[in-house]
Structures are given as C-alpha cells and as structure tokens.
Amino acid sequence: MTPLTSGTAGPLRGRISIPGDKSISHRALILGALAIGRTRIEGLLEGEDVLRTASAIRALGAAAERGKDGVWTVTGVGVGGFAEPGEVLDFGNSGTGIRLMLGALATTPITTVFTGDASLRRRPMGRVARPLERMGARILARDGDRLPLTLQGAIDPLPISYTLPVPSAQVKSAVLLAGLNAPGETTVIEPLATRDHTERMLRHFGATVVTATAGGGRQIRLKGEVELKGGDLAVPGDPSSAAFPIVAALILPGSEIEITGVSMNELRTGLLVTLGEMGARIERVNARTAGGEEVADLVVRASALRGVEVPAERAPSMIDEYPVLAIAAAFAQGRTVMRGLGELRVKESDRLTAVAEGLAACGVSVEIEGDTLAVEGLGGRPRGDAAIVARLDHRIAMAFLVMGLAAERPVSIDDGETINTSFPGFVRLMNGLGASIAEATA
Numbered sequence: 001m002t003p004l005t006s007g008t009a010g011p012l013r014g015r016i017s018i019p020g021d022k023s024i025s026h027r028a029l030i031l032g033a034l035a036i037g038r039t040r041i042e043g044l045l046e047g048e049d050v051l052r053t054a055s056a057i058r059a060l061g062a063a064a065e066r067g068k069d070g071v072w073t074v075t076g077v078g079v080g081g082f083a084e085p086g087e088v089l090d091f092g093n094s095g096t097g098i099r100l101m102l103g104a105l106a107t108t109p110i111t112t113v114f115t116g117d118a119s120l121r122r123r124p125m126g127r128v129a130r131p132l133e134r135m136g137a138r139i140l141a142r143d144g145d146r147l148p149l150t151l152q153g154a155i156d157p158l159p160i161s162y163t164l165p166v167p168s169a170q171v172k173s174a175v176l177l178a179g180l181n182a183p184g185e186t187t188v189i190e191p192l193a194t195r196d197h198t199e200r201m202l203r204h205f206g207a208t209v210v211t212a213t214a215g216g217g218r219q220i221r222l223k224g225e226v227e228l229k230g231g232d233l234a235v236p237g238d239p240s241s242a243a244f245p246i247v248a249a250l251i252l253p254g255s256e257i258e259i260t261g262v263s264m265n266e267l268r269t270g271l272l273v274t275l276g277e278m279g280a281r282i283e284r285v286n287a288r289t290a291g292g293e294e295v296a297d298l299v300v301r302a303s304a305l306r307g308v309e310v311p312a313e314r315a316p317s318m319i320d321e322y323p324v325l326a327i328a329a330a331f332a333q334g335r336t337v338m339r340g341l342g343e344l345r346v347k348e349s350d351r352l353t354a355v356a357e358g359l360a361a362c363g364v365s366v367e368i369e370g371d372t373l374a375v376e377g378l379g380g381r382p383r384g385d386a387a388i389v390a391r392l393d394h395r396i397a398m399a400f401l402v403m404g405l406a407a408e409r410p411v412s413i414d415d416g417e418t419i420n421t422s423f424p425g426f427v428r429l430m431n432g433l434g435a436s437i438a439e440a441t442a
C-alpha cells in the first residue's frame, strides 16, 4: 500500500489526454478473443483491471500482445472456441472483467474457476449467474453467490429473453456475450438504458444486434451462432477517469484545462449534464466520431457551483461518477440531492457509505436516506484534514485526493496503488496540471 496526500494546489492549467475507456477496453479484448482473425486495438487502457482480462483470454487460448507502438493485437479463437484453462482465472479488482467473461464462457462446454481480490470476492455474482443458468450454464459459488466460483458452460445452450432486474451494463453484456454461442435470438430488456458499448462493438465485429427504445429503456436482440470478424478499434478516453481532473479544475479557483479525446457516448455523460446544471463551465469542442463512439475535447474552467437535484433515472449514465460528484457538491452553494444510488453499495466498495463517511471526516454534512445521498454544500472550502480509507476502491481514492487539492487542509488516503486499476499515471498527470499529490510520510 502506498499512502498518498493531496494538499492545497494553485490553479490547474494545461492540456492532457487521459487513458482509454475501461469499459471499451475490456470489450475490445473479449470480442477480439471471440473473433476469427486479428484485432488491432489502439489506446487500450493498460490499467490492472484490463490487464487481468488480457491474461484471462490468453489462458483460454487467444493471443494478446502489446506492440512497441502501444497498439495491442488480439488473435481470436472464434465464438465457442475457448479452451479449458489449466489455471484459476483471477480478475483482481474487476467486476466488469469477471462478469463479461462469465457471459463469454457460459455457452462453451468447458469448466472454469474464477476468483478475484478481497473487494471482488465480496461482490454479488448472482445477477449474472441467474440468467446464465437459464441459458444452460452451471455455476457453483460461495454463499451469497460470491467468488470463488466454478462455471461449467452449457453443452446445449438456450437463447433467452431477459429483463434486467437492476440497470447493469455488465449483466446485459454477459447475457449478450453468452447469446453469441446460443441458437436463435437472445433478447435483453433494460428498463433504464445503460452503456451500450457491447452492442456497438458487436455490430463492428459483424454481429446482428437490433435495438429498439421502449420508454426510458431499450430492448436489444442478438442473433446467435454468429461468426465474429476481427478488425481495428480505437479506444477513446475514459469519461469516468476524466471526471477527476474535471472536478478538480472546477473547484480550484483560476483553473483552466483542456482534456482531449474523451468519449461522449450519451449513456456515459450524465456527470457533464449534472455539472452543467450546477453552473460548471465545461465546453465540448472538436466533436467527432472515432471507432464507432462519439468523442470530443473538453475545456473546463473553475466555476461557482450550486447544489442541484440529481434524478434517479440519470444514475446509469453516471454511475461511477457519484463519488467525485459528491466532492463537487461539497464545494457548491446549497444542498445536492442524489437519488437512486442503491447500486453504489455493490461497487468496488460500498460507495454510499465510503463517500458519506469520507465527506463527514472532511467537515461536510451529509445524509443517507435509503438510496438517496444529500450533501450540504459549503459554498466554499471544506476543512479537509482527514485520513481516508480507500477500501480497495480506486474511485474513492481519487475522489478524496481531488478534495484535498481544494480543501483548507490536506487529505490523505491509505492506498494509492488501487488507482492503477483504472487510471495508471493519475498522480503524474494531475501534478503536471499543477496539483500537489505526494506519497504521504507516515
């Protein structure tokens, strides 16, 4: 564990690009492994979570290599072509990696053992196990559907029509990936639309995926027993990582930064909508399309923020951004109420509790009622002066380091290493903009 401290910084200035999108990176490796032929991936996130997925597909018979130019090449085994691994697949901290791979393996008749770190071993796998069992897979897990677990892929896979009980792109993606090797049509119905990178990328690889909107949600139909063809992919910058420098620039007076090449997929930009309502000055420039995803550069200027109500329906489009939004809310004038946050309890940590306890330790009034979080903004700088436990949660670690940059007194976190799961180079990049984050002297 490397403890880190962030102390009051001057304005942030400069132009940065941030690492590739984590969701898209996992999918690029997995679909590349399921395709025939070669897939070239530019801008792959080389964070620990994604590297675990790369190791997993290698253990299953695919090849995944990083070229000297940083471009990755995956040579796939074809749908249904994974070979039984001779080792336990360890997904570390990554809920996305494991849930997507459970789907990708559920309709291939091999046996695989899955595990992860202490955080992942606490997280529920029943949400993917239930639909995959209906497709013919057998799953034997610890009590509460926790890891480690053993998956025996279906010998005679069945297509299903599945309505998501929780708005989860991971569950949707697991079912769709399992559907690739099932006959007929696999359908997922989501009452609230979640990130659609799997659907987009499946089409890019030649699958037939038909999406219809229904109310605020979607119905997604996939034609099974398909052959995927490898191709080229460019991974845009991760909006969930961009969130940290964005909020830091908003709350540090005099800041002006530019972040280039950030994914603007509208199912990922709920934070920008919310910050806009709070009075944030964030300009989207140079909008373009890259690798089937909308991308733009963002110019962010320090702003006087005001508290807002964030509706529950917006949660799927900013689910990973609540920790850092709560930091922005602490600096805003007035109360910010965030509704529909139940899913935060089952992320890398119980983020609802982690955020509330962390903010309280920094001198901010917070309230949790059911799955609503209310933050009493100070319209100025919170006290800070807190030691935060990161709980194996990269986003808790980064959010409170951002708090420390603009609070009256420094904030420390006990474990900076967890940041490498999604945002390698975070400290260097932030300090390059003018932040002051350093290893804490115990």
Ligand code: S3P
Binding pocket: 022, 023, 024, 096, 167, 168, 169, 170, 171, 173, 195, 319, 320, 343
């Ligand atoms: C992700 C979906 C979300 C998100 C996670 C990445 C994905 O999880 O929190 O970081 O890539 O599909 P849920 O599906 O559990 O909402």
